[in-house]
Amino acid sequence: NAGVTQTPKFQVLKTGQSMTLQCAQDMNHEYMSWYRQDPGMGLRLIHYSVGAGITDQGEVPNGYNVSRSTTEDFPLRLLSAAPSQTSVYFCASKLTSGGTNEQFFGPGTRLTVL
Amino acid sequence: GENVEQHPSTLSVQEGDSAVIKCTYSDSASNYFPWYKQELGKGPQLIIDIRSNVGEKKDQRIAVTLNKTAKHFSLHITETQPEDSAVYFCAASLTFGNEKLTFGTGTRLTIIP
Numbered sequence: 001n002a003g004v005t006q007t008p009k010f011q012v013l014k015t016g017q018s019m020t021l022q023c024a025q026d027m028n029h030e031y032m033s034w035y036r037q038d039p040g041m042g043l044r045l046i047h048y049s050v051g052a053g054i055t056d057q058g059e060v061p062n063g064y065n066v067s068r069s070t071t072e073d074f075p076l077r078l079l080s081a082a083p084s085q086t087s088v089y090f091c092a093s094k095l096t097s098g099g100t101n102e103q104f105f106g107p108g109t110r111l112t113v114l
Numbered sequence: 115g116e117n118v119e120q121h122p123s124t125l126s127v128q129e130g131d132s133a134v135i136k137c138t139y140s141d142s143a144s145n146y147f148p149w150y151k152q153e154l155g156k157g158p159q160l161i162i163d164i165r166s167n168v169g170e171k172k173d174q175r176i177a178v179t180l181n182k183t184a185k186h187f188s189l190h191i192t193e194t195q196p197e198d199s200a201v202y203f204c205a206a207s208l209t210f211g212n213e214k215l216t217f218g219t220g221t222r223l224t225i226i227p
Contacts, residue, residue, distance in 0.1 A: 004157070040123075042118075042203060042218055042220055043158070059214075102160045105159065107157055108155075108156075108157055
């Protein structure tokens, strides 16, 4: 199992550009989520999905879109990047049943918006 | 919504000594409290968790205690080793299985050889 994979590892954007952060998991997890990590602020939930075709907003959803067309993939889209979106982004996945609530995190994408 | 405060933000301990990290939460309805460890350049990894029907849980050198009345929970690491150096995050959610985890701001633990 590759676990949770994220691409790219690093990205630099100019203000107003758009891009998609990719996330994939091969553990057949129903739940997937996106967090951003900023210095001194911990991890904050952006969007999450409990299964294909179902998404919902987290704590900081503005400026980000998601979709979940398959169980494996959960891309995060920035439609018009802003400097405030400079951050490290983590994707995570977990089972929604089975007695464990462990979230498995990917290695992260470091995004800089100039 | 839930608010989780974590202290200290940095902690240095001699190898072999114990380390304690404390968190408080605001929503008395929260009942699931995980701890994650993040090594440099990697994503966080679950190391231990506790549900509100349990006051303490141990896993080898790591233990978590929960005081629901005071709304605080703590991570205890005994006999610290260099590989314990990392950033540790506490978190809370309303129910076990609830997707909306609220994280603390993290503690950078450094083990001094």
